[in-house]
Structure formats: structure tokens, C-alpha cells
């Protein structure tokens with residue numbers, strides 16, 4: 001459990017320094033939380049060069065060369081850039097049917113979706129998120145890949161993206177959101193082990209690094225969103241998806257929100273269970289035995305998410321039914337030692353929780369019994385292990401990518417600081433965002449953020 005996964009050498013490289021990130025500088029004066037779970041280091045120094053962390057530790061153990069540029073982060077806490085393991089950056093408002101406004105319009109132009117994605121990516125980066133696992137956009141038209149590449153190439157600011165492609169049968173939640181008589185785009189559905197294996201292979205060909213699938217879901221009937229009791233996929237289908245993905249060294253994330261759906265996902269050996277409720281002792285034991293992580297996404301069903309005023313009534317009603325069960329399942333799994341990954345399921349274009357509130361999930365997890373340090377690890381070092389990229393990012397250790405965030409205050413006593421008090425964001429050794437009041441200099445990313 002918690003060992004680096006074999007797909008650490010993924011096709012894209014979150015954490016590779018951007019071109020030009022060759023300056024050397026240090027962040028000084030802050031308390032360091034290194035993302036490993038180790039105790040905080042007061043008055044620490046983080047030394048950065050060529051986009052990587054050279055050293056991070058107590059000031060007297062990190063000697064600085066004379067004349068080195070420094071960023072004074074006194075009174076702040078410095079931690080690794082945060083990660084959201086479940087976000088949908090390329091969801092956009094629905095142009096066709098406002099009754100299902102939570103969903104991407106299957107007929108929206110790809111470019112429109114990508115532009116919304118660019119907006120959400122910029123907001124996430126400015127709020128301290130330097131890596132995101134994109135949990136796919138419904139129609140799977142490679143918009144997230146386009147956004148990932150545009151960010152990597154420096155065209156738009158945003159976190160490093162690890163993109164999931166979609167593989168799923170006829171009748172999943174994804175499929176049921178399209179009108180029944182509309183022809184499905186190629187690759188939208190696949191039934192049976194071999195067609196699903198082909199779908200996984202196509203996702204690999206297209207450049208995805210995770211597979212998203214659903215073992216349960218809701219259905220939209222006449223604008224009413226309801227949960228289904230049946231599981232999506234047979235065990236043979238799920239086992240085929242997982243086996244094929246692992247043959248290519250990529251992971252599988254399964255949306256599962258009934259007991260039977262979690263059981264199927266766990267039996268098939270997926271890597272992460274998304275949402276994951278209701279959990280009982282038997283399911284928790286199976287997740288522990290297989291080292292399967294839970295991404296609980298509780299905040300999106302909270303009073304800050306779908307229980308917020310103005311949310312489409314069916315979604316709100318569903319959230320009312322689900323919220324407590326979700327929170328209780330999370331707490332039970334956490335206390336039993338299940339690996340927890342920070343993920344929000346943020347649907348930025350809806351009235352529910354948006355990209356800027358991503359760190360709210362951490363505060364919610366703390367409110368439901370998680371130790372603040374564990375919450376931070378779930379969004380940093382632990383999240384990187386889940387993604388299989390812990391050799392390169394996720395902790396403030398020598399040789400890791402310089403993805404670093406400085407937060408005013410102490411997130412261990414007030415986790416909400418991670419949401420509202422992010423002052424400096426460094427990605428790959430470049431200062432992407434600096435909102436300390438004394439700072440006059442503005443990077444292009446910062447200027448984009450000032451609106």
C-alpha cells in the first residue's frame with residue numbers, strides 16, 4: 001500500500017519545469033509543511049533551482065548563496081502545490097437544456113468547452129492547485145487533452161493535468177444523459193469485455209492517462225435526476241477495463257455510489273473509488289486489502305455545493321438524501337485507514353461549488369473527523385502517490401518539481417486558509433501568482449486573474 005504505482009512514468013510529465021524556469025531563488029521565513037505528513041518546520045527555507053526543489057528545511061540547515069533572490073513568506077505556511085483528484089474542467093453550461101445544467105451539453109462545440117476549461121484551469125492554479133486529475137467531460141472529445149497540452153505549452157495558465165478518458169457501457173449515467181433516440185458519438189458506449197478493452201486502448205492512443213468508468217449512476221428522465229439501483233457493467237467487463245488499463249500502465253477511477261457498485265469496482269481491482277458510499281466494514285476491509293483509495297467528494301453535496309440556493313431541484317433533492325451517508329462513509333473509511341485522496345467533483349459552471357472553492361473539500365473532511373495534516377497529505381504527497389507521480393511531485397523534497405504554495409496563517413489550526421489565504425503559487429519553479437499586498441510585479445497569469 002502507498003508504494004509508487006508502476007505507471008509513474010506516464011506519457012505527460014506533471015512537474016517538468018517549463019522552459020525558462022532556470023532561475024534560482026528561495027522562499028524564506030515560513031513554516032514548512034512538506035506534504036509527507038512530517039511535523040511542520042518553523043522558520044524554514046525552500047531553495048528552488050531549474051524548476052526543482054534543491055532543499056527544504058530549517059533556515060540554519062539550508063545555507064543560501066550571497067545575493068540570492070528570496071521571497072519573504074514570514075507569517076505564512078509553505079506547502080506543496082495542492083492536487084484535486086476529481087475535477088471536470090471542461091464542463092460548460094448547457095446551451096440546449098437548462099434543466100440538466102450540471103452537465104456538459106453533448107452538442108456544444110469542442111472549442112467552447114475547452115475555453116471554459118481554460119477559465120477553470122486558471123482559477124484552480126491561482127487558488128493553489130498545481131495538479132488536477134480531470135475526471136473527463138461527458139462526450140470525451142479530447143477537450144481535456146487539448147487543455148492539458150495548451151497548459152503544458154504555456155498557452156494558458158493552469159495546473160498540470162492528468163486526464164481520464166471514458167470507457168463505459170450502454171446505459172451508464174453518462175449515456176443516460178443523452179436523449180435515447182440520438183446516435184451516440186464514436187466511442188461513447190462499449191459493451192462486453194473486448195469492446196471495452198478496445199475503448200481503453202483507444203483512450204491510450206488518444207493520450208489519456210487514466211480511465212474513468214461508472215459502476216453506478218443516475219438517470220435523467222424528463223428533467224428528473226434519479227439514482228439507479230442497478231450496477232453498470234458485469235464483473236467480466238470491469239475486470240477487462242482494469243486489466244487492459246493496467247497492461248498499459250494507467251489507472252482506473254470508478255464512480256460508485258451504491259453498495260453493490262462499490263463492491264463491483266473493488267472486486268474488479270480499480271485504483272480509486274470515486275464518491276464511494278455507502279461503505280460498510282466488509283467493503284472497507286476489501287479496499288484496505290487491495291490498497292484501493294477513496295476519493296470521497298463530500299463537499300459538492302454540502303451546503304456549499306448542491307444544497308446551495310438556486311441549484312436545480314432534482315440535484316438538490318438528491319444531495320439532501322445523500323449528504324449524510326456520504327460523510328459517514330468517508331469518516332468510517334478514514335478511521336479504518338483507507339487511503340483518502342482529495343477530490344471535489346467540482347462542476348464549475350453550475351451554481352454548485354466552483355473551481356475557486358476546491359480547497360473547501362479539505363475543510364469539510366476536517367469537519368468530518370480528518371486530522372488537518374492528513375487532509376493536507378491527501379491533497380499533496382498522498383495524492384501524488386495515488387496518481388503514480390510521487391517520484392516527481394507532491395512533496396517539498398530535494399529533486400521534486402517546485403510546485404509550491406504559500407498560505408497566510410496556519411492551515412493546521414484553520415484549514416479554511418487553504419481556500420481563502422493562498423498568497424503565492426509557484427508551479428515548476430515559476431511564480432505563477434503572487435498576491436502579497438506589497439508585490440507590484442504582475443505575471444501574465446496574474447493579470448488574467450484580475451477581473
Ligand SMILES: [Zn+2]
Pocket residue numbers: 086088135345
Ligand atoms: Zn465527477
